[in-house]
Amino acid sequence: MEWDAKKYNTTHDFIFKYGAGLLELLPKEPKKVLDIGCGTGELTNQIAELGHEVTGIDQSINMINQAKESYPQLNVLQEDILNPSKRIGLYDSVFSNAVFHWIPDQELLLKNIAEHLKVNGQLLCEFGAVGNVQAIREAFGHELNMLGIVVEEPFCFTSVKDYRVLLLKHHFEIVEILEYDRPTPLKGGRSGLREWMEQFYAGELNELSKEEKETAFRNMERDLAPKLWKEDHWEADYRRLRIHALKK
Ligand code: BEZ
Numbered sequence: 609m610e611w612d613a614k615k616y617n618t619t620h621d622f623i624f625k626y627g628a629g630l631l632e633l634l635p636k637e638p639k640k641v642l643d644i645g646c647g648t649g650e651l652t653n654q655i656a657e658l659g660h661e662v663t664g665i666d667q668s669i670n671m672i673n674q675a676k677e678s679y680p681q682l683n684v685l686q687e688d689i690l691n692p693s694k695r696i697g698l699y700d701s702v703f704s705n706a707v708f709h710w711i712p713d714q715e716l717l718l719k720n721i722a723e724h725l726k727v728n729g730q731l732l733c734e735f736g737a738v739g740n741v742q743a744i745r746e747a748f749g750h751e752l753n754m755l756g757i758v759v760e761e762p763f764c765f766t767s768v769k770d771y772r773v774l775l776l777k778h779h780f781e782i783v784e785i786l787e788y789d790r791p792t793p794l795k796g797g798r799s800g801l802r803e804w805m806e807q808f809y810a811g812e813l814n815e816l817s818k819e820e821k822e823t824a825f826r827n828m829e830r831d832l833a834p835k836l837w838k839e840d841h842w843e844a845d846y847r848r849l850r851i852h853a854l855k856k
Pocket residue numbers: 706735736740741808846
């Protein structure tokens with residue numbers, strides 16, 4: 609999927625605003641940091657402002673171009689952590705926000721991260737936990753089923769229990785691992801849910817006619833309102849897994 613970098617940066621800016629809490633767990637002294645899935649570079653830039661020597665990578669060229677336009681001084685590269693080139697190098701910390709749930713092969717992901725971390729290097733990441741945006745996913749799945757479309761979700765939303773096993777298997781020592789609800793207000797008032805869907809389910813929505821899409825949105829808004837409509841905005845039912853681990 610190619611990302612809409614402009615919307616990511618404005619309408620969906622909660623993505624990196626929430627990620628800022630993770631930054632507090634980075635070392636206080638300057639370190640070499642790799643930001644995996646850096647997107648438009650907001651958090652990468654904040655990491656640089658904390659005094660670290662940071663490299664941001666993202667496989668989306670739209671995101672990398674936007675990051676370079678906004679922060680020309682940053683070192684950002686179009687790279688895929690599942691198939692990294694030699695230019696990535698070795699780091700004290702690997703940081704990542706709202707990215708790992710897009711990666712089906714978590715084993716390869718952790719193996720490659722470990723290869724780019726020094727011994728005792730830090731993995732700091734946060735991404736979707738089991739049950740993430742479940743109400744929205746179920747409502748959309750229902751609409752697609754009604755149209756005879758079988759849903760194959762691309763996401764890997766995982767649990768503390770399962771991720772703990774993976775981390776230990778890849779020789780990480782766990783400092784902290786936690787799962788928590790993070791209800792997230794969406795911008796855009798009444799149309800906020802549609803706009804969120806357009807960003808994150810662009811591929812699936814492209815398969816629908818204009819009329820089918822409109823009907824799906826209307827039905828979803830009707831069915832989800834009792835749970836997710838909060839007076840003047842939609843609140844997405846995000847759940848997060850936060851990990852702080854050390855490579856041994
Ligand atoms: C998330 O960041 O949790 C997310 C992103 C896209 C779709 C669903 C959830």
